[in-house]
Amino acid sequence: VFGNVVRAPEDPILGVTVAYNKDPSPVKLNLGVGAYRTEEGKPLVLNVVRKAEHLLVNDRSRIKEYLPIVGLADFNKLSAKLILGSDSPAIQGNRVTTVQCLSGTGSLRVGAEFLAKHYYQRTIYIPNPTWGNHTKIFTLGGLTVKTYRYYDPVTRGLNIQGLLEDLNSAPSGSIVLLHACAHNPTGVDPTFDQWGQIRQLIRSKNLLPFFDSAYQGFASGNLDKDAESVRMFVSDGGECFIAQSYAKNMGLYGERVGALSIVCRNADVASRVESQLKLVIRPMYSSPPIHGASIVATILKDRNLYNEWTLELKAMADRIITMRKQLFDALSARGTPGNWTHIIKQIGMFTFTGLNTKQVAFMTKEFHIYMTSDGRISMAGLSSRTVPHLADAIHAAVTT
Numbered sequence: 589v590f591g592n593v594v595r596a597p598e599d600p601i602l603g604v605t606v607a608y609n610k611d612p613s614p615v616k617l618n619l620g621v622g623a624y625r626t627e628e629g630k631p632l633v634l635n636v637v638r639k640a641e642h643l644l645v646n647d648r649s650r651i652k653e654y655l656p657i658v659g660l661a662d663f664n665k666l667s668a669k670l671i672l673g674s675d676s677p678a679i680q681g682n683r684v685t686t687v688q689c690l691s692g693t694g695s696l697r698v699g700a701e702f703l704a705k706h707y708y709q710r711t712i713y714i715p716n717p718t719w720g721n722h723t724k725i726f727t728l729g730g731l732t733v734k735t736y737r738y739y740d741p742v743t744r745g746l747n748i749q750g751l752l753e754d755l756n757s758a759p760s761g762s763i764v765l766l767h768a769c770a771h772n773p774t775g776v777d778p779t780f781d782q783w784g785q786i787r788q789l790i791r792s793k794n795l796l797p798f799f800d801s802a803y804q805g806f807a808s809g810n811l812d813k814d815a816e817s818v819r820m821f822v823s824d825g826g827e828c829f830i831a832q833s834y835a836k837n838m839g840l841y842g843e844r845v846g847a848l849s850i851v852c853r854n855a856d857v858a859s860r861v862e863s864q865l866k867l868v869i870r871p872m873y874s875s876p877p878i879h880g881a882s883i884v885a886t887i888l889k890d891r892n893l894y895n896e897w898t899l900e901l902k903a904m905a906d907r908i909i910t911m912r913k914q915l916f917d918a919l920s921a922r923g924t925p926g927n928w929t930h931i932i933k934q935i936g937m938f939t940f941t942g943l944n945t946k947q948v949a950f951m952t953k954e955f956h957i958y959m960t961s962d963g964r965i966s967m968a969g970l971s972s973r974t975v976p977h978l979a980d981a982i983h984a985a986v987t988t
């Protein structure tokens with residue numbers, strides 16, 4: 589009966605790894621995956637995560653009962669504090685409802701389904717470009733997706749004018765997706781002042797901000813700094829949505845641990861909103877998994893473990909920043925034509941190189957370097973050993 593099913597294309601991001609795995613070359617390099625790698629090219633489980641798991645395993649009082657629909661209470665409280673700040677008036681006023689979801693993706697999806705059901709505006713504006721999954725998540729979640737200008741290919745920076753114009757002409761009430769920090773795929777973030785302009789416009793037009801926070805702490809190495817944009821929007825007393833992921837900043841990718849917070853006007857609204865979130869979640873997956881959230885809660889509630897986490901997080905962020913410098917220096921040393929300062933200016937896991945589809949295909953064919961066709965490379969997939977190979981490939985791609 590399924591004879592007519594048409595083969596679906598590979599996911600454009602995950603498909604890069606599929607192609608990489610098939611390549612027998614010993615010099616092959618995968619810069620497609622959005623996951624941290626050590627200097628040795630290996631995935632990393634944080635020490636602090638191992639410690640937390642050890643504590644959990646040895647705690648005989650722990651059971652495997654279902655979590656409530658909204659997840660682990662401690663985890664939810666601590667996650668809201670992490671993104672909004674421990675002294676957040678919104679938390680103190682009980683205006684925030686937080687539900688544990690399946691990592692960033694699941695948090696975005698639950699948020700989308702709630703909005704499609706309970707909000708009068710169904711249109712969400714997402715940046716152009718953005719993480720490839722956003723369009724699908726929001727469309728399948730029941731929203732209509734439109735884009736706003738974000739990236740300027742000429743300056744390889746933010747098109748703030750275009751962004752403000754597009755949001756200004758969005759119908760009142762429209763939802764606006766914002767990357768809290770380390771914009772994926774461009775690595776281009778608004779400055780603090782530009783965030784101020786964006787906030788003013790969003791509030792004056794009654795737009796609804798929906799933050800995607802997948803890289804808190806991973807961009808600058810500082811958890812508070814990377815939450816500045818979100819906190820700016822919450823401190824004005826207005827509403828907002830926040831999807832948090834612990835995939836990158838705690839390296840919990842496969843544990844699928846994240847949270848959706850909705851900042852409401854008052855405590856009464858927040859509690860009604862939460863009651864409706866349960867109706868979204870219950871028929872979707874009933875309740876979230878327990879293990880990852882327990883790891884996060886264990887780390888966030890213990891001062892020593894928390895401090896240890898921040899050090900490990902900073903080390904990951906610093907290694908990525910070092911890779912940016914090394915790649916920039918290697919291109920400068922080769923005299924590679926073009927301006928490559930964006931490699932050191934861009935923020936977070938990715939560099940949007942500016943290489944075109946043809947150049948990317950050339951680098952894959954001739955140098956066995958794998959990346960998404962938009963020229964995005966994961967800096968976390970690089971090491972001091974592999975930087976020269978990448979620099980050779982970029983040099984060849986732009987000079988042949």
Ligand code: PMP
Nearest residue numbers: 622691692693719772802833835
């Ligand atoms: N948003 C952005 C911008 C991302 O880059 C990612 C991860 N690639 C996510 C959300 C969600 O990831 P996850 O579902 O693994 O938390």
